Amino acid sequence: MTIAGLSAAALTSPAHAAAPEFDRAPLAPGAPGAYAVARFWLDANGAALKKATQYNWDAKEVTKLVATQGDTSDGKAGSVAPTGGESGPSAKVKNVNLPRTIGKVFFLDHKGQPRWCSGTSIQSTYRNLVATAGHCAYDVEGNKEVVSNWVFIPGYYQGKAPWGVYVGQAAFTHYNFSAYEDFDHDYAFVAVYNGFVFNGEKEVTKGEFSEWAGGRWIEHEELKDVSGKTAKQQFEEGFSKYGPLGPYWSKDFDATPDKVGHDYKGEKTLTKIEVTEKAYEEAPRHSEARVNGERYDSTAPVTVPITETEYKELAKAKSEGKFLGKVEARDGGWNKTQYYIKQWVKSGKTIKYFRDHYVIGLAKETGRLGEVVGGQGFAWNQKVGQPVFAFGYPAAPHPDGDKPYTGLTPKYCYGKTGTRTYGVSDYKVEDQIALKCSMTPGADGGPWILKYNNTKRLGFVNGVTSLFHDQDGNERIDFVSSPYFDGDAAGVYDEANVVRNTRIVSDKGELLR
Structure with a gap:
């Protein structure tokens, strides 16, 4: 595909003066960890997604741009062609067709709060890259490290993932941003795993449950009269x-049930209790002690993938004696294992009875990101002052408190960028480019697209929304700005471009390890 005005030759090694310094940070290494991250966001009908708020900008601290005319191009202009796109008539359409490639980036900040930004699928060798702002992958507000539980959901709408969830594998940004918070390099390219969706659930036998390699859990149904x-x-x-x-179990809710033998004449209950790994190993095998239904043999340990955040919380709880199971980092992810035995105890004053349902989660792969929604092209060292479309999901209010956007649907601005560059001392900015636009925070990370083809819904990403500005002082955002994509941006893209795509689930929907 060729779009007039830009060379569409795909270059795997953009020409620029010197190799830039870049930072690569792992996000969710390994399929088990990635699966746990996706489940964190989609569990309970997308509750965490709906709870998320836009990145934590303070609307009262919106800045002003100062013209600088700093250095921009550092070499020859270049581009990588887009892929995919809509099919259909080439006739001009009055309305702007929103690109399928755009979506929301979700992550947890350093306080564990769910946040989101905007982003887009971008063309790459393995069809697995997302372009967004650097501050949507590195937590410059907190611990200065990469964020956790990072996912990209193209076409996101009210907790739904129409084309699947794409969990971050590794994030790439310029070293000047990750180390020094230099917003002249506020961009990131994130390699993602193949996408998948949760495709329902199924109750199975305990044997099937134990053999299932995918997501699984036990649901406790309390029995009523x-x-x-x-x-x-x-x-x-x-x-x-x-x-x-x-499948039936009972649970005595007395705080300290007294253990008794099977021949105890009073009220007794066969109870499943959680124990330590040591107690589990020391419990008599069923061949040694099994009389009248009494069974000290433990049930099979249940190991499930968890997120890095959960891993840290459980590790702390275990050190404090508040968690009996085991937590470990292995297979490129994080897991927890819990151990149980059954024993007779004296019946307490209050006993609740439960039926346990063994449930497996069914998942379905959606494929590589760029093959599902397409990928925007990428351009660097381009002439400033060209018309661009800026897309994003604005949500925050203006400084005056007016809130025209909900963040539920994508919006856009269109116009020519300024013919000079601008500085913002608060963010160490010396040469960002600017666009007249009233989108508010939530749109940050969204792409600036040159030569946008309204029929194909594709063009060339030549910037991402970084900062928001009030130039006329009326407490309304009227400009947004982006880092200038030069050879440094192309070099960071190069590094991300070589990361291979990886599957999370098999064709059967099981978790791959």
Whole structure:
């Protein structure tokens, strides 16, 4: 595909004066960790996605741009062609067709708060790159490190992921940004895993549950008194029908249940309790102690993938004696394992009975990002003053408190960038480019696209929204700015461009390791 005005020759090694310094940071190494990150965001019908707020800009601290005419181009102009795109008539359309490539970037900040920015799929060798702002991948507000639980959801709308969830694998930005918070380099290219969606769930037998390599969990259904039968009677009938290996369990909610033998004459309950790994290993095997339904043999340990944030929290809890299981970093991700045994205890004053449902999560791969939604082209060392479309999901209010945007749907601005560069001392900016635009925070990270083809919905990313400005002092955002994409930006793109795509789930929907 060729778009007039730019060379569409794909260059794997952009020509620039010297190789730039770049920073590569892992986001979710390994399929288990990536799966856990996706489940964190999509669990409970996307509750965490809906809870997220736009990146934490203070609307009262919107800055002003100061013209500088700093150095821009540092070499020959170049570009990488876009891929994909819509098919259809080439007739001109009055309305602007929004690109399929844009979406929301979600992550947890240093306080563990869910945040989001904007971003876009961008062309790459392995069809797996997202372009966004550097501050949407590196937490410059907090610990100065890469953010956690990073995902990209193209076409996001109200907790839905129409084309799948793409978990971040590794983030690349310029060293001057990650180390010194220099917003002249406020851009990031993030390599993502293949996308997938959660495709429902299925109740299975305990044996099938133990063998399933994908997401799995146990749901506890409390039994109630119904149809003339007490919860206890239902439990006893179920236990009698299925035996000690059956799905029914009881739970005594006394804080310190007293252990008794099977021949205890008073009220007793066969209870599943969580224990340490040591207690699990020391528990008598069923061949040694199994009388009248009493079974000290433990159930199979359940190991599940967790996020890095959960790993850190559980590791701290374990050190304080508040978590009995095991947490470990292995297989390129993070996991927790819990251990259980069953034993007779004296029945307490309050006993609740449960039926356990063994459930597996079904997942379906959606494929490589660039093959699903396409990928915008990439251009560097371009002449300033050209017309661009800036896309994003604005949400924050203006400094005067007016809130015209919801962040639910993407918006855009169109116009020519300034013919000179600008500085903002608060952010160490000396030569960003500017566009007249009233989009508010939430749009940061969104692409600036040159030569946008309204039919193909493709063009060349030549910037990303970085900062927001009030030039006329009326407490309304009227300009946005972006780093100038020069040879340094091309060099960082080069490094991200060689990361291979990786699958998270198999064709069966199981978790790959």
